[in-house]
Amino acid sequence: MTRLQIVVASRHGGTAGIAERIAEVLRAEGIAATVARAEDRPPVAGFDAHLVGSGVYMGSWLKEATESFTAGRINITEFENAAMIDGYSRMQAFWRVVLPQATTGIAATSIFCLIFAWNEYAFAALLTSGTAQTAPPFIPTIIGEGGQDWPAVAAGTTIFLIPILVFTVLLRKQLLRGITFGAVRK
Numbered sequence: 393m394t395r396l397q398i399v400v401a402s403r404h405g406g407t408a409g410i411a412e413r414i415a416e417v418l419r420a421e422g423i424a425a426t427v428a429r430a431e432d433r434p435p436v437a438g439f440d441a442h443l444v445g446s447g448v449y450m451g452s453w454l455k456e457a458t459e460s461f462t463a464g465r466i467n468i469t470e471f472e473n474a475a476m477i478d479g480y481s482r483m484q485a486f487w488r489v490v491l492p493q494a495t496t497g498i499a500a501t502s503i504f505c506l507i508f509a510w511n512e513y514a515f516a517a518l519l520t521s522g523t524a525q526t527a528p529p530f531i532p533t534i535i536g537e538g539g540q541d542w543p544a545v546a547a548g549t550t551i552f553l554i555p556i557l558v559f560t561v562l563l564r565k566q567l568l569r570g571i572t573f574g575a576v577r578k
Contacts, residue, residue, distance in 0.1 A: 396424065396440065396442070396443060397426050397439040397442050398425060398442075401430035401454040401456040402454075404447070407445055408427075426439075430457050471485075471493065475489040499567050500567060502559075503559065510556060
């Protein structure tokens with residue numbers, strides 16, 4: 393059975409209520425979900441996964457949630473030092489130990505950057521003219537004889553999403569590898 397720890401930081405109780413509801417739903421699905429308050433600094437050992445939630449005030453998480461999130465992180469320099477003790481040079485340690493640990497994060501960041509750049513509707517709408525438009529501002533303007541031509545809009549949207557889909561499929565190996573890779577050295 394998968395054990396999940398939900399760590400929550402909440403000033404007024406709203407986020408804690410959401411965390412309790414998430415835990416109820418997960419328990420109904422057979423996942424052993426435990427809710428803990430971030431202020432109590434719950435231990436991270438003994439769980440298969442962690443979920444950290446916080447209320448957002450003035451654009452930032454609460455301090456307790458941020459501290460709880462960073463407390464369970466692995467210090468990658470420990471892996472680098474262990475590789476150097478095993479006889480690797482600093483560059484070999486980087487290429488064979490550190491970089492494989494970071495590929496999941498690099499892949500996920502690449503996908504998000506591509507999606508955000510691809511979907512920049514506001515910039516595309518403001519900086520292009522009617523004769524030379526990118527896909528995001530052009531697709532909603534497709535009008536047929538009786539008004540909006542929905543099949544054409546659906547086709548345009550599908551064509552627009554194909555590059556994102558292809559890029560994500562190409563990087564799925566790195567994304568899935570990060571879930572199972574952990575700290576195992578090959």
